[in-house]
Amino acid sequence: MKIFLSHATKDKKLVLRINKDLKSHGFDTWLDSDNIPIGGSIVTFIQQGLEDTDVFMLFLSPFSVHSKWVQSEWQAQYFKQVKESKIIILPILISDCEIPKFLTDIKYADFRDDNGYESNLSVLLETLNSMKHEKEEIHRWGEGKPNTSSIYDCTLDFLEDMKDEHISLPLRAHKKINILESLKKINRSGKILRLKKYKQAKIPARSIYDHILSVAYVADFLLPHIDHGIEQQEYVELARCIAFHELNEVVLGDIPTYTPMSQRQRKYSRTYAEARLRSVEPSKREKIANDFIWLFLNERHRISIDTVNKILSNKTSKINLTFRTFDKIDPIIAIWRYLHFYRGKLGVDSVFFTKLMRDFFENPDIKKFLRTNKLDNKILNLVINLQDRSKADQYYSNPDKLFQEKSLFQLPESAVKSAIEVVPLFFNNVSNKH
Structure with a gap:
């Protein structure tokens, strides 16, 4: 300029x-x-x-x-x-x-x-x-319109644009913390805790980076089939929310909100500071962490964080509600994705695996959010079915039979199946086009 x-x-x-x-x-x-x-x-x-x-x-x-x-x-x-x-x-x-x-x-x-x-x-x-x-x-x-309708591509662009962003304290004893690389290394703590107990197969946990891109990918498959009220020119803002909403975890680490964890388990899952951090109300600790990270970003990314905070503070915003919907349903979709990617490696059946992951099936927060905000019933129906452990076990043993039940999902079978089976489980080596 x-x-x-x-x-x-x-x-x-x-x-x-x-x-x-x-x-x-x-x-x-x-x-x-x-x-x-x-x-x-x-x-x-x-x-x-x-x-x-x-x-x-x-x-x-x-x-x-x-x-x-x-x-x-x-x-x-x-x-x-x-x-x-x-x-x-x-x-x-x-x-x-x-x-x-x-x-x-x-x-x-x-x-x-x-x-x-x-x-x-x-x-x-x-x-x-x-x-x-x-x-x-x-x-x-272009003039306010994304050159692609892909939420995933746009989200990945935002993330890759941060590849050189660091948190760098004045003290020379401390090394720089690369924000993007940290997102790739920080694992989802709830899954670490459970997957460590699974002895039949060595199964890695997803990272924060995996979760972010999974949310974007799932949005691409499901958005065309639900009533969300977002204009296509606003997709870029939805992607911005997806890309920037987890930056605070570079400082906080992933803290499961529904999963009860003992002090020993917290240490085991690498959330060392969780005991102290959980004494602070979640939105407050996230704001503190975001403000801290904001100090080290270039102005373009500062503006993005400010924009995201403004969108997420508006409880009636269509972009906010749609983003939070996909952010909340992604963890349970990911459990089904584990069943797909590790089919045949979890033993004769998946009962022990799904039992270990029971918190994802039992978590009432997802359905409560959907009902409170009166979002599309097709998404609520999807969640109700995905949180049915018996259906998950059936999917592991015979996926085709489950999807043949036309009344199972109100959303198109192809969209649900793609959200589970086409979306990668891990994204580090995935191309940015799909």
Whole structure:
């Protein structure tokens, strides 16, 4: 994003300071003293600078509002913006002056107080980063519409975009924590606890990363068949919620909400800090963890977390309700997926395995959520059937016979079967297209 700094020569000292800080934060700026070479045509170079401009930063002071050079610059850009709606005019008030009438309805950045420079700069950077993020999103998705209807592909794009994001504390003794790699290494604690007890076969537990992409994949298969109220152009926000909602577990680790665990079991499942963390109400500890991680993210990902938090705080939001639905049903779908992927390796029957996993079948939270929010009955019917252990055992021994019962699922057989059998159990080596 290119920023043109229009100012009067007498305001140069503050403009140079702001220009230096903008550059140090990765912004591409145009300033006459930097971009016009000795002997170069001032008019020609200014015109070239204006042609490539995304943000026209106009420094307002008694000197600038009466300067012929500045007037010719900002008037040209103002009318170009009005005509084409492409250039963003951003006034910067640096000293008391009469603000031109056609700028009075545009909120300005206030740099009149020199003692408040750092605070003012922080606000300005946040504004510019937001503009940059919006520009990148439009470039990435088009005018607010994703270039794909796949929730999975979009979610994976969000995750892969975080591959270089780290939590890095100032203390040199601590190593960087790579956020994406941590999501791939943190296992679902409830499954670790149970799978360790299963001696007949060595079965690994899914990671947080596996869960995130599974939620997105399942959404792709089931969304077309349920009443959810989300427009296709909002799919990107659903994918954003799926991709970012588990980041707090990089700090907290996976803490099962329904599974009772002893201190020894917590240690066994690697949730070392769980005893202390569970003394804090879940939403509060997640907010604290998200705020901590937010500190280390680049501005684009900070905006994504802020957007997700805003969506998830709106209890009536269709995106929120749909996301939470798939997030809640994925664990029980995953149990059936284990039965499919390890069919024949769990012994003659799956009774012992499903008994170990009984909390996933007994958890009442899923059905309570669906009934409370009056979501599509087809999803509730799906959950009721998936939480029937006898049906799960039957599926392990004879899957075709179970799916031949047409009344078993109100959703299309192909969609349910795909959510169980086509979606991978582990995602580390899976292609990003399906």
